[in-house]
Amino acid sequence: MTATEARAPEDIVLRLRGITKRFGALVANNAIDLELRRGAILALLGENGAGKTTLMNILFGHYLADEGEVLVADPGGALTPLRGGSPSAALAAGIGMVHQHFTLADNLTAFDNIILGTQSLFRPWADRRSARRKLDELMDGSGLRVDLDAAIGVLSVGERQRVEILKALYRGARILILDEPTAVLTPQETDRLFETLHHLVAQGLSIVFISHKLAEVMSVSQRVVVLRAGAVVADLITDETDAAHLAETMVGRAIPQTVRPEMAPGEAILVLDKVCVPGAHGRPALSDASLTLRQHEILGIAGVSGNGQVALSNLICGLQTPESGTVTLHEQAVALGSPAGMVAAGIGRIPEDRLHDGVVGDMAVWENLALEDYRSPAFCQAGFIRGGAARAHARRAIEGFDVRCPGPEAATRLLSGGNVQKLILARVLTRDPNVILANQPSRGLDIGAVTEVHRRLLEARGRGAGIILISEDLDELLTLSDRIAVLHRGHLSQAMPTESVTIRQLGLMMAGHDTETAAHDAA
Amino acid sequence: MRLETRTRVPLALAIAAPAGAVVLALLLAAIPLLWAEVSVVDAYVLIFKGALGSRLAITETLSRATPLIFTGLAAAVAFRAKLWNIGGEGQLYIGALTAAAVGTGAIALPSAVMIPMVLVLGALAGALLMLVPTLLKLRLGVDEVVTTLLLNFVVLLFVSMMIEGPMKDPMGMGWPQSAPIVDEATLPKLIARTRVHVGLILAILAGIAVWVMTQRTIWGFEARAVGASSAAARFAGMPVPRVMLRVGLISGALAGLAGVGEVAGLKGYLTLDLSPGFGYSGIVVAMLAQLNALPVIVAALFVAVVFVGADFMSRAIGVSNYLANLVVATSLLTMLLASLATRYRLRLR
Structure with a gap:
């Protein structure tokens, strides 16, 4: 693919039509339509739980949509339906995905990570020389430079991300999906990533950029699709909108400023x-x-x-x-x-991994609220838990901190992330x-x-x-x-x-x- | 079609699921019976009769359930805290050995002192045996599944050495068995001229005590938290190694009591066929009870019914009593399915 190829604006490389995905009672994606043009960066903006990742997992074949279809342009430009539920079909159709959490083997070199899975299983040795040549060309053309012989473990996060992108390009991706790519980068690394992305789209690559950060969406994309509660609530030209409007669209109401x-x-x-x-x-x-x-x-x-x-x-x-x-x-x-x-x-402590360190998922809300305090006289008497006092404390904490749950007896694993965090805040802050x-x-x-x-x-x-x-x-x-x-x-x-x-x-x-x-x- | 987590379990389901599991297990176990060309109905009637059909049968079942309650509790307590004590059998035998050693009249005291002493020392022996693997796990990260399991064989060989050697009954006509324990150390019978002894009451009391401990006390709170998430328990400030150690000691003590009961309540002396695998069956009992203390009592009774009944049936119609193992194993599998059914709901899309 070269920059001289015709890039008419109506040149659509990816079209989603009426994609619906339900998980039980939850509608994760509700009749989503989306179009991506060749050489464009489309931002998919939405809060956690808005359905961005579900949508991209459907596109990449990790999930099967309940309704709707995915059409991908073949190299000739004709839109053909993509077989759902198959990552290999997505790869073959030219879709590459860079996950938020990289899928690289730390102990292998960058080169081995990139060619992993691309070589025939039925050949006794890998064709490393031609792979190497192809990769060198790719690095020259894309401006993505990494030390191919370095083990992934010694590379910086930004470098690892470049390996991931190279991996997708090496497999012939014409559509690149980036899931929250800037979450782990410094501002400078982010700038550098954006330069690379602009360079890549100039060469004809099309990119879906998933993010919840407004400033980045404003600076990198040409179009923004905003998802809220599983549905598309806005499809905008980036230049014709602004961050404040996007934020309100994304959340669905005015956002109070924290001062x-x-x-x-x-x-x-x-x-x-x-x-x-x-x-x-x-x-x-x-x-x-x-x-x-x-x-x-x-x-x-x-x-x-x-x-x-x-x-x-x-x-x-x-x-x-x-x-x-x-x-x-x-x-x-x-x-x-x-x-x-x-x-x-x-000392009040709010752990980084709230589900792993913060709460015992299989215990009740009231028990988790007493987890640090169970030996204090308020909750314990002669070795016995004062269940009544602990539950009363829990009821007050649930109300005071607006923890949404069926009650003190509910299993904590059933709470949403936000409510688990409120529970931990309640446990920590009620101790003053x-x-x-x-x-x-x-x-x-x-x-x-x-x-x-x-x-x-x-x-x-x-x-x-x-x-x-x-x-x-x-x-x-x-x-x-x-x-x-x-x-x-x-x-x-x-x-x-x-x-x-x-x-x-x-x-x-x-x-x-x-x-x-x-x-x-x-x- | 997909599984969803249930937010609450309806009471009807909580009762119906295990009952259904037992029925399903009996249906599945009918297949080898048909294969052996015996009447399935007859076989099950005989099992029922053999276990519950007469006064004698019932007392036999109760006496068989007694050690199973103890070993079941031992496994339930440990597994709940994710301490995988597979050494119930060894702890049972070391408890039995202690009872036999203390009870043979080396110390002569009135039974009001003697019986509690035998119980306490037997429990202590089981606990001490469990101390070794627990400390190895906590200090050196040695897998307790391996150490507790292998200790079973060490203990069995040790018991064998003792009853062939220093503890051998001089009046035993050369049989490898210990001298009988004195009357003062013998647990009284619950029902005269049967094999049911006070150990059954102790086992049930132990079940209630374990239940209260797990649900109501700080020890149980800590053990449940450590078992469900040791990372979160540690972060919250719980002394995780101390909790593990305590759980290990309690578990070992409970299994040790099973051995005391068999020697001091039932047999009166120690042999190498004291336990037909009560330590291992205790794991099944605990799993059937889903690691809950009070249901352990019910599960132990169920397993005892199957074992006693199948013994009777096999004598009556000449089918191998391995069928008992088969029914117990199958019901464990079906019970796991039932626990899936109570945790999840199948939803057709």
């Missing part, structure tokens, strides 16, 4: 001094990390995931002990390495903690729940708590934090007042530039 009231910070509560935490492969997960958290303050921790967030979070949650350095709370040393000790010291660690507190939640989480955190700040907010969402950090520090390869930068930093500067620091150079380069 961080000005507040003078109080005295220091939690102080980390030169803390080192060992990590995997002999590399420190945290090296000489120092921070001071004060009352009435939200301290944001920015960084690409995998740069020490887990170690920092585990340290404060009591799951890990440092190799060296001190942690003091109210000027007293803290018993580290004990979750119960941290709870007793008045003076330090709160919130690790990715709004990840994967819809806008309503995100707003609620932010409101609760700001409320706790207003009451005098100090909050450490670890997040990959820079907008969230800039909205909520009083100061922001950046984690890169285990090094924690000085915390900077939020007013004095820009997204660009944070991006550079997330990529490893030190504070001064980043400030200078960003200016």
Whole structure:
């Protein structure tokens, strides 16, 4: 495919007609129509649970649609129906998909990952030489450069993503689906991805870009299709709309703006001094990390995931002990390495993986609300659980924090992600903690729940708590934090007042530039 | 067609599903009976008669159910916390060995002291045996399935050594068996001139105690949380290793009590055929009861009915009593299907 090929605007490469998919009573996709033109980037915008991923899984053959059909242009340009429920049929039709969570084998080289599954099973050896030649041509043509002989494990996230895209192109993809491709990238890596995408569409590739981030959709796409509750609610030319309108369309109502009231910070509560935490492969997960958290303050921790967030979070949650350095709370040393000790010291902890660490799915809502507190006299007497008191507490918490569930007896695994997070917030905040660690507190939640989480955190700040907010969402950090520090390869930068930093500067620091150079380069 | 998670289980279904599973198991077990060219109806009538048809049959079934309740509880307690104790058989025998050793008159005390002492020491022996694999799991990450299972054989050989050697009954005419225990250490009979002994009451009390512990106490709360999600339990501040250790000790103690009951309540002395696999059948009992303590009692009675009844039937019409194993195994499979039916709903699209 070359840029000289005719690219008439009516040149449609993909058409979905009346796609409907139900899961039980839930209609995940409701009569969805969609068209993608050759050489265009179509953004598919919607909240979590709006049906974006379901739709793309139908397109790629992971799911079978209940109704409707998918038409894909063959190389000649004629639209032909795609056999549903078969990823290999989708691949053969020229559809390539880059999942949000990469599907690469860490121990294989980039090259092996790319040719994996493309070679005939019935041939005793792989035809590596011609594959190599084809890939070199592809890299030259697309501008996607990676070290093909490096093991995936040593590549950065941005590089891995390029391998994924190369893999799709190598298989002859003419339509590329990118599911939340920027979720794991720094702002600079995102810019670079967008350049690559523009380059690729100029060569005739067509792209579906799935996202819930408005700014990205505005900057990268030509058309935007907005999904809400499984249905298409808008199909717009990007240039003719704006972010605010898209946001309202996506959510279906006006979005309250979260405002961080000005507040003078109080005295220091939690102080980390030169803390080192060992990590995997002999590399420190945290090296000489120092921070001071004060009352009435939200301290944001920015960084690409995998740069020490887990170690920092585990340290404060009591799951890990440092190799060296001190942690003091109210000027007293803290018993580290004990979750119960941290709870007793008045530290509220909101874990990153709320379903894995936050709640016991098979236990009732009331039991999960008492999970940290079950040994307190309020809930326990002579070794017996005071079921009545615990259930009454649960009923108050459910009402106070608007946890949508059938009642205190309901199994927690039946709750939606947003309600599980509200449950955890209720458990943490009803204890009135003076330090709160919130690790990715709004990840994967819809806008309503995100707003609620932010409101609760700001409320706790207003009451005098100090909050450490670890997040990959820079907008969230800039909205909520009083100061922001950046984690890169285990090094924690000085915390900077939020007013004095820009997204660009944070991006550079997330990529490893030190504070001064980043400030200078960003200016 | 797809499966959906049920948000709540209707009471009728909760009762009908296991009952249906038993019926289905009996239907499936009819196939080999037909193959053996015997009347299915006759066979099942004989099983029923043999297990429940007379006073003697009922007492026989009850005495068979007694150790099964203990070993069933032992498995249920451990499995609920995801501690896979497959060593019920070994813990039973070590409990039995302790009862035989203590009860043979080495210490002479009145029965009001002697019986509790035999029970406590037997339970302690089972618990100590379970301590080893539990500690190995917690400290070194050794798979407890392997260690508990293999310890069964170690214990059996040890028991064999003891009753062939130091504990051999001098009056036993050369049979490998221990000396009989003294009257003061013998559990009283519940019904005179039958084999039903006080152990049955103790087993039922143990079932109630385990139920109360699991549902109402902090120990049970911790054990359930650790079993359902040890990551979340740890994050919330629960002492996960201590909970595991406690669960292991309780489980071992319950299995040890099964052995005490068989020696001090039923046989009066220790032999190597004391248990026809009660430790292993306990796992089936626990699974049939879906790891719930009170249903363990019912499941143990069911398994006892099948075993006692099938023994009777096989004597009466000459079919191998392996049919009992077949019915129990089949009902375990059908019960797993039934538990699927209570957890999920089949929905045609």
